[in-house]
Amino acid sequence: MPFSSQTLSIDSRTIGLVRLAVNLMTKVTTLRILMGHPSINDALLRCFFAKHRVQQQPIRKLWLENCRISAGCNVSIVSHVQDLPLELDFAGLESIRFRRLPMRAGYHGFSLYAYKGMVHARLSLLYNSGSSHTEMQDSAGAQYHTGISTVVAEQEVGVDQVSWAASVTTDTEGSLYRPMAPLQQLFIYAHQSESEIYDALRPSLAQQEIELLDGLRPPSSVSELVLAYRGSYLDPPEQYQNCMETQEKWQRERRPSADVAIGLLQSASRTLTSLTFDWVFTKPQQIRGARDVGALSSWIGTFVSLFDLRFPRLRAFQFRNAIAPDTALPRGLCLLDHSCIYTRAGEDEEHYASYGVDTACAERIDLAGLGFMEAHPNIECLAWPMAHFFRPQEISSDIRARVEAVISNLGRTLTDLRVDALYAGDGEPFTHESTGRDLDQRASRRLFIEMIAAKMTNLKQIKIEGGVPRDERREIIRAIHACPLQKIVMIGVCSPLGNTWGPHGFDIEDHITFGDGDGLEEEDKNAIWKLGFAKPSSLPETFRFDPEYGWPASPPMLSTIARFHADRITELKFCGSKGAPALLMPTPITTPMLSALKHFHNLESLTLSIFxxxxxxxxxxxxxxxxxxxxxxxxxxxxLVTVPSDAAxxxxxxxxxxxxxxxxxxxxxxxxxxxxxxxxxxxxxxxxxxxxxxxxxxxxxxxxxxxxxxxxxxxxxxxxxxxxxxxxxxxxxxxxxxxxxxxxxx
Structure with missing residues (x-):
């Protein structure tokens, strides 16, 4: 949910100072932008990565989170409203992390309007139809007020901003200070506040500094209004540029964020060693309940372009998507198999035509992921959605040798493996027993366990996140028995180690609120009491992994982990609040469920969700x-301490x-x-x-x-x-x- 509001500050003095400051920072090697102000975000990126910038050493690490990249990272533009550098060069970057930001393709369908998605924007007093003043989480247990709008509402405000600016350019400057609508009020308030801030600074500045600010003095309010206009559409398609009205050519974001990201990666391809997509929003905002041919085609095209890239030095490739549906991959896209792109109208058929994808594009997406992995044989860290390695069926004979060669190589090179699935609503089940479409997801996940996890020999870290059923987590641990594992991370809605609250939370029902125990399944307490305290049996030298799905009467999860990996483990992390051990009133089953901790003699760090x-x-x-x-x-x-009058x-x-x-x-x-x-x-x-x-x-x-x-x-x-x-x-x-x-x- 990146900041995009067009009433945020656009003062050219601030941007000018950023530009001058960056010119002096010639030794910076890491740039992190989190929740970036759109204008300052653009200035930092375009100045730090200017093609002809004088620097002692290049930026090696770039972290972009909750910000827009369409304007700031566009490698080549014709002009810039604030005279920022036009050509960028990202060569020298070794690590890039895109986190919680849009990476969407431009839409090439019959409509330009986006139907979903929210952006941090102006307050709801502007457009009640699409805006919201609902409080948002502040990550500290409470909420805060902020303005958020649907993308449609933000587009409407953008159109009105164009009309307003066009009208005042034909009137006198004084028209800006007459009674106005909320949009104008917000903009003028920001403009006046900037002037007051800089005026207050002047008495404390040296003459040289005053002259510097005077040289950066902003233009008129009307001109600044034009500078503030980022466009009525976010991630605009190329053909949109040709149909814009004159005023709309003020649009700052000329290319879709996906195209800009691909261009950035191309520029950095020769030096890049680590590439992370961490909950990026790739799904087109045009997708609604009904199939939208153009939007889906563009979505697929983003991954075609990504898989076409080549990074000779790549050591880490991560794509995480467990957090929200908007971060999901196209259904049927596979990393090590034929991509089978299904449609809602025909889920049992492979027909790319329903997506509007021509034959050439269909051929490119088919084995694009496999080709990408073949071209990068030195990957040590891999993160990928667990159900998107394979189709839910046996590997076809035409690519089996290629797939096995890639897996065999990964078995030697991978030291860090991370897999995920979208979080489950009420929590992860013991085992996946549902029917219908979800069975394909289950089949694909289990193929990963049997064909990839079981072939790993050098892993030191494993991370399993999101809605992966408990039995499949256990089988991953068993499958990687040959690895010198040092760190295990499991994250979910429910505690990965087991449910200490009883079925539906009945054992601590007086200490939880309504609904907190929904979905919690009952543990086999007899088995846990019998097996939880037992010393794990040693692994025979002839052990061969055979998957055992389901959750019958069996040792606790921690006992299984101890049996296979206790000797080398130095760090354990188990996060999931539902069913977690209760601190103030631990239930009796807690002790046998966690008893296997005593076998981890090399343990240095333990992270555990505790209720x-x-x-x-x-x-x-x-x-x-x-x-x-x-x-x-x-x-x-x-x-300030209150001293009681007595010692009670x-x-x-x-x-x-x-x-x-x-x-x-x-x-x-x-x-x-x-x-x-x-x-x-x-x-x-x-x-x-x-x-x-x-x-x-x-x-x-x-x-x-x-x-x-x-x-x-x-x-x-x-x-x-x-x-x-x-x-x-x-x-x-x-x-x-x-x-x-x-x-x-x-």
């Missing part, structure tokens, strides 16, 4: 707990806060819960085991992490808390930047 009940007297108190955490970390809050202990809710939710109390409770389950040898090492308890708190279930180091006491040898940090939410500065900097393969 933190916020109920008090039948009502959730999330907001009070979050406020309490923030206050305990704020110097301004802790400086706190009671009621005040007592609950201090005994159950104070950070130090939480750290002790995490130590008590996990400490006895961890390996004594692991805890005895200097620093102990880093345990991260991940809590989902707040009406919008923000993630708060509490990092606790669990070690052994010097006197009695019992588990002790050696130190803790938190709870911290995801966007807290130190935690947020720490996560950014620790991203592998960037």
């Amino acid at each position: 933190l009940s916020t109920m008090y007297e039948g009502s959730p108190c999330d907001s009070e707990i979050l406020a309490y955490w923030e206050n305990t970390r704020s110097s301004t809050s802790t400086a 202990e706190p009671s009621g809710w005040a007592r609950q806060l201090t005994t159950n939710y104070a950070p130090d109390a939480l750290a002790q409770k995490v130590t008590v819960l996990l400490g006895p389950l961890l390996s004594e040898r692991a805890k005895a090492r200097a620093g102990g085991v880093q345990c991260r308890a991940s809590f989902n708190v707040g009406y919008w279930t923000a993630i708060y992490d509490l990092d606790v180091r669990v070690g052994l006491g010097e006197e009695d040898g019992r588990s002790v808390c050696l130190g803790f940090v938190g709870p911290r939410h995801e966007l807290e500065g130190e935690r947020y930047w720490g996560k950014l900097r620790s991203r592998r393969w960037f």
Whole structure:
């Protein structure tokens, strides 16, 4: 959901200062733009990657998140309204990460209008029909107000902006300051605010700096209105440029974002070693309930263009799409098989004609993915949707040898494998038993397990995310038994290790709100109690992987992991809040379900979703707990302490806060819960085991992490808390930047 509003600042002094600043930053090697302001975003990209820029060393890493790239990354343009560089060169880039941004093809069908999609835009006071003032999640358990509009509403505002600008150019400048509609009011407010800010700076500036600003003085309000116009259409098709009216030629975004991204990658192809598409929006906004031939054809064309690229130095290729339907691949697109593009009208047939794809294009998409993988034999990290490696049927004889050769090579080169599936609504089932279209997805996922996972021999890390059933997660772990695995990550809606809440959450129903337990299946408690404490049997030298789907009476997931990989594992991460171990009132089944932790003697880091009940007297108190955490970390809050008149202990809710939710109390409770389950040898090492308890708190279930180091006491040898940090939410500065900097393969 990138910022696109045309009433955001366009002050040429700001853009000029950005341009001058970039010229002085000749040693920058990493550029990250997150939630980029569209105009500053364009200036940074076009100035840092200007073809003739003087620099001591090239930018090596580029991270673009929640921003538009159509104008800023277009490698060659004829002119720019703010005199930014016209030609770009991305050679020298070694790592590129596109994250949560549009990468859509231009639409070549009968209609230019997009029917879905939201953008951060102006407030709903402009166009009530398509806008919204619904609060959005702030990643801290609460919400914030912001203006969002449908793409259609934003297009309507763009058209009105053109009409307004055209009318005032024939009138006097004073017309801008008459009573106006909300659009004009917002724009003029931004223009006046900019002037006030720069005027306030002047007294503190040196004469040389004042002269510099004066040289960048913005044009008139009318001219600035033209500069602010980004266009009534986002990701416009090429033919749209030829039918625009005169005023609409002000459009800033002249090429679809997918075409611009491909051009960027072509420019960087000789030096690129790592390429990541992290939840990018590729699905055309024109797709509705009915099939739209032109939009689907353009969508497929984006992947044809991507697979046609060649990167001689590529070591990491990642395409993640677990988060939302708009990030999904075209149905039937395969990386290592014939792509079988189905339509809603004929799901049992392969007929590209229904998509409007000509014969030549159909041939190119058919084995484009396989050709791409053959051309990049040195990939060490691969991320791809689990159901999009193969069609739901046996590999055809005409390509079997080619496919097996690629898989055999991956078995030697891959050290990091990541697979995902779209998140399931109520959570992941024990096994996939549904019928109909979903059976194809199941068949494709299981082919991945049997044909790819089972052939891996060198993996050190595996990540399984999204709506992958539990039995298929287990079978992946069994399939990669020959790998020297050091890190396992499993992420879902439900706890990947098992359900400690009972069926539908009945075992802790007084501590959860309505619907929290929906979809939770019942564990075989007898089997877990019997097998959870047992020492995993050693793996025979003659072990041969044979898939065993389903979830009968069997050891807990953690016991299976321990049997196959405990000796080398240094890091475990299991995220999923539904059914997760409860901190304040752990159910009896929790202990045998997690008991296998004691076999991971080399474990250094454990991340585990833990359920933190916020109920008090039948009502959730999330907001009070979050406020309490923030206050305990704020110097301004802790400086103001109420001194009671007597020494009476706190009671009621005040007592609950201090005994159950104070950070130090939480750290002790995490130590008590996990400490006895961890390996004594692991805890005895200097620093102990880093345990991260991940809590989902707040009406919008923000993630708060509490990092606790669990070690052994010097006197009695019992588990002790050696130190803790938190709870911290995801966007807290130190935690947020720490996560950014620790991203592998960037």
